[in-house]
Amino acid sequence: MKQPKPPVNVHAAYHAHIYFDATTAVQAKALCDAIDTNFDLKVGRFHEKPVGPHPCWSCQVIFEAEDFDGFIAWLEEQRNGLTIFVHGLTGNNLKDHTDYAYWLGEEKQLNLSMFL
Template sequence: MARPPVNVHSAYHAHVYFDAATVQQARALCEEAGRLFKVAVGRVHERNVGPHPRWSCQLAFSASEFDRLIPWLDAHRDGLDVLVHGLSGDAVRDHTEFAYWLGNAWPLDLTALE
């Protein structure tokens, strides 16, 4: 999936995906992001939530953090997959048209967004 233009939106989410074997790695990554950047760190969901086909933790951040946070996440994700998307008010477009992946892309359950 092609990367959308940076800073088109005023706010973004990054969803860090993990499983039982990588939950501690993901928890540490999200906590470190919370310490280093102006991000709101969501709960570490050890179950599938919403459209996400894997366990996940959400990082919410403004466009002003995008250019610092996303390269850092890419460099420190150590094999974890991360869905990054803008917040336009249209959840389906946000998770498709305004989204791209660090790592592997996973098929989303878009019916959870309708």
């Protein structure tokens, strides 16, 4: 199995998408609530269906380069088996979701057709 490349801080802004399903929704909600409590970051809606290119249910967190190191380290420690997709925000959606894509946990196949 291919090891996902770990996140690196090379962009001004990022999204982290916390992936979950019906069996891990309570765990993901608790993680999102903990993010909201512990960080001054924008935590998005809790989508209980696939949205955009994401193959799983998800919740998006928006953060900036200055938050990257502390937030990513905290996420890795706190994710407890959840998969988290992290990507840079450069204005090029295809590159953001491919070249600038990083994973905490199992890499998933994204639906990139909307960006082609």
